Amino acid sequence: MAPLALGRAEDEPRGEAETRLLAQDFLLAPGATVAQLLRPRGLAVLDFVRFRCGEEAGGKLGENMALRRAAWLAVPRDCHIAWYVHGSPPDAPPRHPTAPPPPPALGKYGALVACRTADGAPPSPAAAALCRQLAQHVVGMAPLALGRAEDEPRGEAETRLLAQDFLLAPGATVAQLLRPRGLAVLDFVRFRCGEEAGGGHEAGGAARG
Template identity: 30%
Template structure:
């Protein structure tokens, strides 16, 4: 497979490694971008690639809550201009409100009745497309609920009430004071918005992601030339550090870095005189996982001019 300049550029932007190293990595891995990143990491030339690296899409993330239940949705548009449109904002708020009563399935949400209308959510979005003149996609939906306790929320880069670029839900199970739980939950939600943990705890981590890290650490350790039993200990130590970095409960709490999130919740439980369980979280960042086609504006102008 021939390695193109565009491939080298993409790997360089994703990994932060040098151009020649990126070219070598792509040659070594036959052009496989993910394998090339791992190759660079093994050589100590790149950090772990962040999934959201170059992705982008416009629109809004919307959050709605009703006591111990809350939902978050993502409604995409073609431009950021539409995200500032009051009609579009009201649409996102209404769809998020509908999502509170469902189980988080986006297809069920599309088929659900839209409030104050004889149409369903999907039909209402199609009407908005015709009115606003820009394509829209209801991309995803999630919902958290607890029997006792609260589901707190936080919206980052807020454009209006419950609308922004990042939406987070945090579920706390407890018989404690609802206002205090909401305050704690909001702090944890702000932490999640800032740190983007991969999972709540080690048990919920994707086994494939853990195995990938283990493989990279193993290759790095073997290059040190140390005995196999020492290598195994080195790898286990690196994995423990990985768990501390990517699982919510083990992360250093951004509000009080002297504590982990798990310890902060335990401290709050002591103050409240009752148990508090961090039951789950959801984080939607606008456009993550969507590759927006990049165009060469100068080339487009030249083409339009017939050059």
């Protein structure tokens, strides 16, 4: 429907040419305007933002933006997905696994890491914070594969996540840091703004740590 303005609840509809959201026919209930549908339910719309892939960024960035790549990371109920976006607030508190999802974060680099505790219980705040730091490690160290917990490190050329030196605790590999805390990494995804869609997808693959 692509409305251009919010309008007011009392606005009279103008038919198919209507561009005010509240006066438009509701897409899923033709014959009733958005305002008529909301009023008896005690709901009100305060504002809205609409995006279209490839549209100009409103003059704020001076560039065209397009979606090149997307990923869907699904895990069992006893797992936790941690995230990190370079440029997002560094002191954002860890979220409980059952909490609503965080708002979208924007940055040049981003990562998702799927973790699981040894007993399958939700991670403690400290464990959730460590998983987020691990996502930060994925952004900074750019591993290409997950590897195995028993892999021998290969030094600076190491590209397997579990065998890499942990970014925030040099001298210990990721596997060495996770093992005594009862944490395991199942998979990860890394994004870089501007990467080619046909390039390596920078995911950990099916290997298990």
